[in-house]
Amino acid sequence: MKIKTTILLIALxxxxxxxxKKVPEEPGRKxxxxxxxxxxxxxxxxxTFTGEKKQKYISKLKEALTKGSSxxxxxxxxxxxxxxxxxxxxxxxxxxxxxxxxxTAEGTNELDASIMDGKxxxxxxxxxxxxxxxxxxxxxxxxxxxxxxxxAGDGAEAFAIEQxxxxxxxxxFFTEDRWKYYLKVKKEREKKNISFAxxxxxxxxxxxxxxxxxxxxxLAAGTSTGGMTFKRFGRIGDSPIIGAGTYANNNxxxxxxxxxxxxxxxNVVAYDISALMEYSKLPLQKAAEKVVMxxxxxxxxxxxxxxxxxxxxxxxxxNTKSMFRGFMLDGKEPVIKIFK
Amino acid sequence: MKIKTTILLIALxxxxxxxxKKVPEEPGRKxxxxxxxxxxxxxxxxxTFTGEKKQKYISKLKEALTKGSSxxxxxxxxxxxxxxxxxxxxxxxxxxxxxxxxxTAEGTNELDASIMDGKxxxxxxxxxxxxxxxxxxxxxxxxxxxxxxxxAGDGAEAFAIEQxxxxxxxxxFFTEDRWKYYLKVKKEREKKNISFAxxxxxxxxxxxxxxxxxxxxxLAAGTSTGGMTFKRFGRIGDSPIIGAGTYANNNxxxxxxxxxxxxxxxNVVAYDISALMEYSKLPLQKAAEKVVMxxxxxxxxxxxxxxxxxxxxxxxxxNTKSMFRGFMLDGKEPVIKIFK
Numbered sequence: 001m002k003i004k005t006t007i008l009l010i011a012l013x014x015x016x017x018x019x020x021k022k023v024p025e026e027p028g029r030k031x032x033x034x035x036x037x038x039x040x041x042x043x044x045x046x047x048t049f050t051g052e053k054k055q056k057y058i059s060k061l062k063e064a065l066t067k068g069s070s071x072x073x074x075x076x077x078x079x080x081x082x083x084x085x086x087x088x089x090x091x092x093x094x095x096x097x098x099x100x101x102x103x104t105a106e107g108t109n110e111l112d113a114s115i116m117d118g119k120x121x122x123x124x125x126x127x128x129x130x131x132x133x134x135x136x137x138x139x140x141x142x143x144x145x146x147x148x149x150x151x152a153g154d155g156a157e158a159f160a161i162e163q164x165x166x167x168x169x170x171x172x173f174f175t176e177d178r179w180k181y182y183l184k185v186k187k188e189r190e191k192k193n194i195s196f197a198x199x200x201x202x203x204x205x206x207x208x209x210x211x212x213x214x215x216x217x218x219l220a221a222g223t224s225t226g227g228m229t230f231k232r233f234g235r236i237g238d239s240p241i242i243g244a245g246t247y248a249n250n251n252x253x254x255x256x257x258x259x260x261x262x263x264x265x266x267n268v269v270a271y272d273i274s275a276l277m278e279y280s281k282l283p284l285q286k287a288a289e290k291v292v293m294x295x296x297x298x299x300x301x302x303x304x305x306x307x308x309x310x311x312x313x314x315x316x317x318x319n320t321k322s323m324f325r326g327f328m329l330d331g332k333e334p335v336i337k338i339f340k
Numbered sequence: 341m342k343i344k345t346t347i348l349l350i351a352l353x354x355x356x357x358x359x360x361k362k363v364p365e366e367p368g369r370k371x372x373x374x375x376x377x378x379x380x381x382x383x384x385x386x387x388t389f390t391g392e393k394k395q396k397y398i399s400k401l402k403e404a405l406t407k408g409s410s411x412x413x414x415x416x417x418x419x420x421x422x423x424x425x426x427x428x429x430x431x432x433x434x435x436x437x438x439x440x441x442x443x444t445a446e447g448t449n450e451l452d453a454s455i456m457d458g459k460x461x462x463x464x465x466x467x468x469x470x471x472x473x474x475x476x477x478x479x480x481x482x483x484x485x486x487x488x489x490x491x492a493g494d495g496a497e498a499f500a501i502e503q504x505x506x507x508x509x510x511x512x513f514f515t516e517d518r519w520k521y522y523l524k525v526k527k528e529r530e531k532k533n534i535s536f537a538x539x540x541x542x543x544x545x546x547x548x549x550x551x552x553x554x555x556x557x558x559l560a561a562g563t564s565t566g567g568m569t570f571k572r573f574g575r576i577g578d579s580p581i582i583g584a585g586t587y588a589n590n591n592x593x594x595x596x597x598x599x600x601x602x603x604x605x606x607n608v609v610a611y612d613i614s615a616l617m618e619y620s621k622l623p624l625q626k627a628a629e630k631v632v633m634x635x636x637x638x639x640x641x642x643x644x645x646x647x648x649x650x651x652x653x654x655x656x657x658x659n660t661k662s663m664f665r666g667f668m669l670d671g672k673e674p675v676i677k678i679f680k
Contacts (some may be wrong), residue, residue, distance in 0.1 A: 121606050121639070127576070128492060148575045149605045152468060153493050155574020234495020235488045236467070243583045243608035265489045266461050268583035268611040275612065279619035299461070 031312025031329035033072040033215045035081055037064055038316070039095050039324030040206035041258045041304040046322070046339050057094055058336050061326045064088040065334040068212060073331045078212035078220035078254070079117055079140070086113075086136040086224050089208035093175045095324075096206025098134060100175045101226025103182035109173040111226055112240040113139045114150075118219030118248035125240040127152040131167035132160055136224045139240070141165070149242060153234075173226075185230050207239055209256025211248070211308045219310060221246045221254035221270070227261070237261025243271035250310060252277040253284050258323065259296075259303010267295055273307060284308075288315040371652025371669035373412040373555045375421055377404055378656070379435050379664030380546035381598045381644040386662070386679050397434055398676050401666045404428040405674040408552060413671045418552035418560035418594070419457055419480070426453075426476040426564050429548035433515045435664075436546025438474060440515045441566025443522035449513040451475045451566055452580040454490075455483060458559030458588035465580040467492040471507035472500055476564045479580070481505070489582060493574075513566075525570050547579055549596025551588070551648045559650060561586045561594035561610070568601070577601025583611035590650060592617040593624050598663065599643010603636055613647060624648075628655040 039061060068085040072078070090098025101109040113135035114125035124143025127150065132138050141163050142151050151159055157167060207225035214220075223246045225239040238245035238261035245261070247270035248254035255270040264270075269291055276287035288307050296303065297319050304318025306325060316325045316337075326336040379401060408425040412418070430438025441449040453475035454465035464483025467490065472478050481503050482491050491499055497507060547565035554560075563586045565579040578585035578601035585601070587610035588594035595610040604610075609631055616627035628647050636643065637659050644658025646665060656665045656677075666676040 116606075123606050146573070147602065148573070149602045150576040150581075152574040152576050155572065159573040232495065233486070233488070233499040234492040236490040236492050241490075241581060241583075242605050243581075243611065247608075262487065262489045265582050266456075266463050268587075268608060271583065271608040271611060272615065275615035275619060279615060 029311050031213070033213055033331075034308065034312050034314070034327065034329035035065065035068045035072065035085065035210060035212040036306040036308050036314050036316060036327040037061060037068070037085055037089070037208070037210045037325065038256065038258050038304065038306045039089060039208050041302065041318045041320040041323040042206070043320055044322040044338065049338070054338070057324060057338070060089070060092050060094055061324060061336050062334050064210075065326050065328040065336075068210065069328040069331050069334070072212060072214050075215050077216070078214040078218050079115070081212040081214065082115060082210045082220045082222040083136055083140055085210040085212075086208055086222050087134050090134050090136060090224055093177075095208045096226045097208045097224040099173055100178060101173050102178050102206070102229040104227075105230045105232040107182065108170060109226055110231070111135045111224070112237060113222070113224035114240045114242055114246040115139045115143060115222040116220065116242055116246050116248040116254075117143065118221070118250040118254055121249060123149050123242045123246075125150045125242060125246075126156040127236045127240040128234060129153070129156050129160075130170055131157055132165065133168045133172065136222050138165060139222070150240060152236075182229060189230065207258040209246070209258060209306060211254035211256050211306055213254070213308050213310065213312055217250065217310055219248045219250050219254035219308065221248040221256050223256045223258075238264035238269070241265055243268050245270060247271045247274055249274050253307050253309045255305055255307045257303060257305045259320070260301055263296060263299055263301025264303060267291070267299070267301065269296070269305065273305065277309070284313050285315045288317050292317040292319055369651050371553070373553055373671075374648065374652050374654070374667065374669035375405065375408045375412065375425065375550060375552035376646040376648050376654050376656060376667040377401060377408070377425055377429070377548070377550045377665065378596065378598050378644065378646045379429060379548050381642065381658045381660040381663040382546070383660055384662040384678065389678070394678070397664060397678070400429070400432050400434055401664060401676050402674050404550075405666050405668040408550065409668040409671050409674070412552060412554050415555050417556070418554040418558050419455070421552040421554065422455060422550045422560045422562040423476055423480055425550040425552075426548055426562050427474050430474050430476060430564055433517075435548045436566040437548045437564040439513055440518060441513050442518050442546070442569040444567075445570045445572040447522065449510060449566055450571070451564070452576060453479045453562070453564035454580045454582055454586040455479045455562040456560065456582055456586050456588040456594075457483065458561070458590040458594055461589060463489050463582045463586075465490045465582060465586075466496040467576045467580040468574060469493070469496050469500075470510055471497055472505065473508045473512065476562050478505060479562070490580060492576075522569060529570065547598040549586070549598060549646060551594035551596050551646055553594070553648050553650065553652055557590065557650060559588045559590050559594035559648065561588040561596050563596045563598075578604035578609070581605055583608050585610060587611045587614055589614050593647050593649045595645055595647045597643060597645045599636075599660070600641055603639055603641025604643065607631070607635055607639070607641065609636070609645065613645065617649070624653050625655045628657050632657040632659055
C-alpha cells in the first residue's frame with residue numbers, strides 16, 4: 001500500500017511538473033549576430049537551372065550575405081544590415097525587385113517594399129512606386145522621417161522627392177529577360193482572354209527579403225518586390241503589408257515572406273509566426289512550419305519565409321519546389337541553398 | 341501520516357485537474373445572430389455634444405443596426421449584413437466614410453475599405469479610391485470577383501468600371517462641415533509649417549465598421565473610412581489592411597477597428613485579438629482589452645475596436661474619450677452608446 005501510494009505520488013508529481021513546463025526552456029544562444037536572406041520561392045527545375053546561371057545567383061546571394069554580415073560584425077544595426085543587403089538584391093537584375101522587376105499588365109514596373117524595426121515596432125512601407133531605385137530605402141525613410149507606415153503611388157514618390165531621393169526613369173528597371181516573359185504572358189492572355197494576373201507556377205516569384213539579429217540583440221526584417229507579372233488594377237501584394245509580408249519584434253522573431261501574396265495577407269503570415277511564438281510558446285522553426293507547411297498548404301498558398309529569433313535560431317521553410325535562400329551566422333562561412 | 345498522504349494526494353490531483361483546465365469551457369450561446377457597429381473613436385465632449393446633433397447620430401446608428409439585424413433575422417449572411425450596414429453609414433454625411441469623408445492635404449477625398457469572410461478567410465480591400473460611392477461594396481467585389489485582396493488608386497477604379505460600378509464625381513463626397521474643418525487645419529498648418537497629417541485629438545476619427553454573426557454561424561467584418569484630415573503622400577491607414585483594421589475567422593471572432601491607423605498596422609490589431617483567442621485561449625472581451633487597453637495604451641495608440649465571436653459574445657473597448665458604437669442581438673432592441 002505504501003509503495004503504491006509512493007508511486008502514485010511520484011507519478012502525480014511528475015504530471016504536475018510536466019504541466020508547468022509548457023513554456024520551453026530558454027534555448028541556448030545559437031549565434032550572437034547573423035542574417036538570413038531570400039531571393040524568392042518558386043518552381044525552378046534543378047535539372048535545367050545549372051552552370052553559369054546558377055553560379056550567378058549563388059555569388060550574388062553570397063555577396064549580399066557577406067555585406068550584411070560585415071555590418072553586423074562591426075556592431076552595426078540589424079536595420080542597416082537589412083537595408084544594405086536588400087539594396088544589393090534590388091540593384092541586381094537577377095531578382096524581381098528594383099532593377100529586374102517584372103512588368104505589370106500595362107508594361108510598367110510597380111514596386112513594393114517594407115521594413116520593420118523589432119526594437120521599437122516602428123515600420124515603413126511603400127506600394128506601387130515607379131521611379132524609386134531602392135524601394136526598401138524609401139520604406140526606411142517612411143519609417144524614420146514620417147509619422148506614417150504605408151505610402152502609395154505618386155504620393156510615395158512626392159514624399160521621396162521631399163526627402164531628397166533622386167527618382168529614376170522607369171527605363172532603369174527594364175531587363176530583356178523580364179520583357180520577353182511579359183510579352184509571352186501577354187500573348188497567352190490575349191489568346192485565352194484572361195483578365196487577372198495569375199500566379200505563374202513555372203516561375204520563381206523572385207521577391208527578395210532579409211532578416212537580421214545584431215550584436216545589440218535587435219531584430220529587423222525587410223522585403224522588396226516587383227510583385228506579379230501582368231498584375232493589374234493597382235494590385236498590392238503582401239510585401240508592403242506589415243504583419244503579412246514583413247514583421248519584426250525583439251521579443252519573438254523577424255520574418256520576411258515570399259510567395260502568392262493574397263494568401264499571405266489573408267493569413268497574416270509574418271505576424272502569425274510571431275504570435276505562435278509569443279502565445280503558443282512554439283520555437284521559431286515549429287511556428288514557421290505550422291504556418292508555411294500546414295496552414296498555407298491546406299489553402300493552396302504557395303511560398304516560403306525566412307526568420308531569425310533573438311537567440312540566432314533561424315528558419316527557412318517553403319512549400320514550393322525551390323527558394324533562393326541563405327544565411328550567415330557569427331561571420332562564419334555563408335550558406336546558400338536553392339532546392340529542398 | 342495516512343491523512344497527510346490523502347490530503348497531499350487530493351491537493352496534487354486538484355493541481356493536475358486545474359492544469360488541464362487551461363482551455364476555458366465553451367461558453368453558452370449568448371445570441372444566435374447579431375451585429376456590432378462603430379462610427380469612429382475620438383474625443384467628443386459630452387457637455388457640448390447634445391440635443392439634435394446627438395440625436396441625428398443615434399438615429400442613424402439605430403437605422404443601420406436595424407437594417408443589419410433584419411437581414412440576419414431572415415437568415416441572410418453576415419457578409420450581406422456588414423455590407424448593407426456600412427452602406428448606410430457611408431451614405432450618411434455624419435461619418436468619415438463615403439459621403440462626409442474628410443479632405444486630404446490636396447483638398448480631395450481618398451477612401452479606403454475592407455471586408456472579410458470568416459467562413460472562407462477570403463477578403464477584399466480598396467485603398468485611395470476617389471470616385472467610388474460605396475467603397476465597402478467595391479471591396480466586396482474585389483473579394484468575390486478578383487483573385488486579389490487589395491487594389492489601390494486608379495487601378496481599383498478601373499476594376500470598378502470593369503465590374504459595372506458607376507463612378508461618382510468627386511464633388512459627391514463634399515460636405516460643408518468637413519470642408520470648413522479642412523480650411524481650418526490648412527490655415528493652422530501653413531502658420532506652423534507642419535508637413536504631415538497629425539492625428540486631431542479634438543476630432544472623432546469617424547471611421548465606420550460592422551461585425552456580424554449570422555444564423556449559419558458565419559462571422560464577417562468590414563471597415564470603411566476617409567482616413568485622416570490633411571493626409572498626404574498617398575498615406576494608407578489600417579482600414580484597408582486585413583489583419584490590422586479588419587479581420588474575421590469563424591474559429592475566433594470578427595473585428596473592425598477605428599483609431600490612429602499607424603499604431604493599428606504596427607500592432608496587427610484585428611488579427612492579434614483573434615490570435616489571443618486562438619493561441620492564448622482568452623475570451624473575446626479579455627483579448628480585445630489586452631490589445632486596446634494595454635498594448636495600444638502603452639504605445640499611445642488611440643482608438644477602439646468592435647468584435648463579435650461565434651457564440652454572440654461582443655466587445656467594444658476603446659481608449660479614447662468617446663466611440664460611436666452599438667449592438668443588436670437576436671433582433672432585440674438596438675443599443676447605442678457614445679461615451680464610457
